[in-house]
Amino acid sequence: MTKYPFSSTQSLNNGSASVSIGVVLGLIFGILGLLLVIFSFIFYYRRKKKSKSESRDPEERIAMLEISDNKTALGRSCRALRTERFVVIIGIQGAGKTYLAERLCEKCNDCEKVWIRQLNQFPEEEVDQKGRISYFLDDLFYELQSEEKVKRVKMEIDTLYERTVVKGNGQIILTITSLIWQRHASLFHERNYHNLIDLDQLCSEDREDILNFHMNLNNIVLGSKKSDDPPYSVVMKHKDYDRFSKDSNQDFDSHVKRGIGIASSIALFCQYRNRNFIPEHFSRSPLPWLHNNWTDVINVNWTSTTVILALMAIQNEELNKNRIDQMCLTKIKEMENIQNVESFPSEELEELEKKRLIEKTYDDRYRFRISTDKKVLLRIILQKHPELEEFCDPEMLRRRVYCPESLPGDFRGDYVKSFVFKK
Structure with missing residues (x-):
């Protein structure tokens, strides 16, 4: 039987081709496997680094914020906003918390700015936040709040923080008095509340x-x-x-x-x-x-000017000449035996403006320039005439009456x- 030489050669070629394809496929899968391992390692490393950063002790984060070359409160606040997009400003009464927040507001040019000063001004949960929003939460915590009410306000802030900062691209600036911060320190233990600007320590x-x-x-x-x-x-x-x-x-x-x-x-x-x-x-x-200064003003000599200041303190801190609470006015006149205060002459209001005690708003209302004045004055008036409490807005009354021992x-x-x- 005759054997043809080309048949064995063909078998060798087929075997070589199979080996070559196997080698190529092995190399491809090997390279893909190596790349998968590398990417998995990179992902794990980044996730671990992020987790470590988020779990960093608050004191360490505060130290980081103080490294900035800009030592002013405004500079530190701007840097804190860039770091966390949630900044807490604390300080005693009159330390400049709202003033600093307003300056931060001026620097927020690429977003919508919303000021919230009362609990009922928080946005509804179902409201869709379109675009970037900066929320300025000013004076939501006041000195005579119970712990339960502090918790309620904080819960609203935490909800807004979750929607605005964690899930959105907005930012929040919160002002808190030193008293609330120290009295309820255990409630503010979360890391985001320690992105802090303390105005009790000013340069x-x-x-x-x-x-x-x-x-x-x-x-x-x-x-x-x-x-x-x-x-x-x-x-x-x-x-x-x-x-x-x-x-x-x-x-x-x-x-x-x-x-x-x-x-x-x-x-x-x-x-x-x-x-x-x-x-x-x-x-x-x-x-x-x-307190003694305003007590002298109220107790020594009640005049039409004193009545104006009293009405401003009682009527939600503002006075509108066209919407005077006549019942409250009559009550004050009866208690102080004042006869000639039927209306408020413009010259007396102008004199109070010149004395820098009050200021006129764009809609022709009058209000105190400094918040501490209205708090102290309201307290003194209600101590002398508790009956006037019925003319006060309950929420305003709880927020504005201060206790001297709080500082x-x-x-x-x-x-x-x-x-x-x-x-």
Whole structure:
């Protein structure tokens, strides 16, 4: 039987082809497997790094925020917003929390800006948030709130945070008084609440910034250091201030270390100026002093001007000449035996404006310039005439009546300055 040589050659070629295809397929699957392992490792590493970052201790995150070259509160707030898109601003009354929030608002140019100052102003859950929104939650926590109400407000904030920051691309700026922050510290343990700007610890540039703002608002300038006309400006620490106040006959309550913010102190200075009493030196005052000042105004001499201030404090902090609560007005007149207050002359309102106690809004309403004034004044009025409480909005009453014991017992770094009024 004859054997043809080409048959064995064909078998060898077929075998070689099969081996080549197997090698190629093996290399392909090997490369794909290697790539899969590499991508899995990268994904795992990134996820672990993100998890580690999110679980970082709040103190470490706070330290990170303080590394910035910009040491001012505004600079730190802007950096904190870029880091977390949720910033908490804390400070005592009058420290400048709302002022700082308003400055942050001015810098938010690429989004819709929404201010929320009452619980009923929170957006409904089913509302679809279109575009980028910046929420400014101002003064939602007030000093006489019970713990249950603090929890309720915080729950609303947490819900808004979940929708706006976690699931959306918006941001939130929240202001809280130092009292609420310290009294309910256990409620604010979550990491996002420790992206914090503490206005009780201001740098000198912040102090001057807030000081200049309120001095301009109240038409005051610092005295010159080079001449005695006008008087020069002085800066003193506690020990020097204590020595000065002990040696003077001025009405300073220097032994009390509770302080109010620069904004409130400027307002108080203006009140003394308008009563022809101008201390040579001036400090961020203890709240009892402010309380005594307004007590004198209310108790000594009730006039049509005093009635205006009382109505402004009672009528949800604003006065509309065209919508006076006549029943409340009549009640005040009866209790203080006042006969000639049928209407409010424009000249008296203008005089209060000149004294920087009130300001006129765009819709012809009048309101107090400084929130601490209206809180203290309302408290004094209701202490003297509890019957007027029936004319107060209950929510406003709970929010605005303050307790003097709420401020920090030892607030360091107080300054004392002298001022000259603009001509």
